[in-house]
Amino acid sequence: MDMKRAYYEDIELFKSGTILFWTIVLMVALFTLPLIATNYYLYLFNLIMVHVILAVGLNILVGSTGQISLGHAGFFAIGAYATVLLMTKLSIPFFPALILAAFIAAFFGFILGLPALRLEGPYLTIATLAFGLAIMHIIGHMEVFGGRSGLRAPDLNIGIPQLGWNLTLTTDFSKYYLVLIIAILMVLGAVNILKTKVGRAFVAIRDSDIAAEVIGINLTIYKTLSFAVSAFYAGIAGGLFAFVLGFFDPITFNMFLSIYFLVMIVVGGLGSIMGSITGAAFITYLMYALFKNIKDVPYVGDFLTAISQRWLSITGMDNLSAIALGFVMIGIMIFEPMGIFGVWIRIKKYWKTWPF
Numbered sequence: 111m112d113m114k115r116a117y118y119e120d121i122e123l124f125k126s127g128t129i130l131f132w133t134i135v136l137m138v139a140l141f142t143l144p145l146i147a148t149n150y151y152l153y154l155f156n157l158i159m160v161h162v163i164l165a166v167g168l169n170i171l172v173g174s175t176g177q178i179s180l181g182h183a184g185f186f187a188i189g190a191y192a193t194v195l196l197m198t199k200l201s202i203p204f205f206p207a208l209i210l211a212a213f214i215a216a217f218f219g220f221i222l223g224l225p226a227l228r229l230e231g232p233y234l235t236i237a238t239l240a241f242g243l244a245i246m247h248i249i250g251h252m253e254v255f256g257g258r259s260g261l262r263a264p265d266l267n268i269g270i271p272q273l274g275w276n277l278t279l280t281t282d283f284s285k286y287y288l289v290l291i292i293a294i295l296m297v298l299g300a301v302n303i304l305k306t307k308v309g310r311a312f313v314a315i316r317d318s319d320i321a322a323e324v325i326g327i328n329l330t331i332y333k334t335l336s337f338a339v340s341a342f343y344a345g346i347a348g349g350l351f352a353f354v355l356g357f358f359d360p361i362t363f364n365m366f367l368s369i370y371f372l373v374m375i376v377v378g379g380l381g382s383i384m385g386s387i388t389g390a391a392f393i394t395y396l397m398y399a400l401f402k403n404i405k406d407v408p409y410v411g412d413f414l415t416a417i418s419q420r421w422l423s424i425t426g427m428d429n430l431s432a433i434a435l436g437f438v439m440i441g442i443m444i445f446e447p448m449g450i451f452g453v454w455i456r457i458k459k460y461w462k463t464w465p466f
Contacts, residue, residue: 167343189348219341379451
């Protein structure tokens with residue numbers, strides 16, 4: 111029987127030597143990947159890690175606290191625009207600009223969290239969706255944000271130019287390590303948050319907010335804090351996304367992006383850090399690689415192309431990737447409601463009990 115006998119067992123980072131070993135193997139693989147990967151795959155992995163940061167933060171809100179959000183594209187946009195504008199307009203170095211942009215996103219997250227005190231379910235979903243759409247349109251109609259023309263990110267200088275310390279990252283290879291280190295730190299932060307008093311309060315609210323309030327958890331503080339923490343993660347991801355992409359406009363942060371973010375954590379597994387990581391990696395790969403050119407998808411690419419040519423318009427071809435992604439999500443929800451993390455649990459239980 112796997113029984114915990116001390117509080118330390120509940121808060122330890124690695125629960126077994128096996129987990130520690132495979133974590134080290136994963137870290138070695140990630141740090142040596144740029145030595146063998148092409149520029150395209152380095153760009154793809156940069157996007158995956160940016161989405162991992164956002165998905166981990168979103169899962170704190172949705173999976174661990176039980177609050178639905180379809181407005182995270184708005185926080186993502188705030189992080190991207192604020193980071194670039196702080197660097198270009200106020201000449202703030204990259205790291206302070208990134209952190210300040212994340213706190214700005216967290217402030218808006220706190221404001222959006224206030225309706226969560228009175229709204230639940232579809233009503234809260236509509237409120238967050240409206241926030242995301244409002245941010246997109248406000249940015250698009252203000253010249254300080256570049257209007258509909260968008261913004262171009264400056265050179266990624268991670269030094270302090272004001273003091274003459276310059277270290278400019280110009281390639282996907284050099285940006286990879288920056289994004290990787292930040293992603294690792296943010297994931298470790300999320301793991302530790304969920305093991306603290308705050309994280310336990312989040313989970314209690316998710317299970318039953320009435321019961322949580324009865325045992326002394328302040329719903330006002332923790333619900334708004336959950337939104338703020340999740341928005342902070344989205345702000346960090348948005349700031350990195352601006353430099354990975356190089357150029358962005360308001361349409362980049364549309365409603366569908368919020369839906370894709372939600373799909374990542376649902377497919378990966380709600381309430382699981384590892385599920386957030388695998389879900390973000392899987393959906394990003396489908397969006398930006400496998401389904402980018404639908405006719406190249408193995409086995410079904412020619413069939414989908416024929417359907418598009420027979421029944422859809424020329425522009426309908428681009429929508430096939432969204433249709434295919436929808437079918438993937440439906441299949442996962444039907445056959446494994448716990449997502450990819452649920453598949454991993456089944457595999458682990460099978461090997462632990464094999465051959466019985």
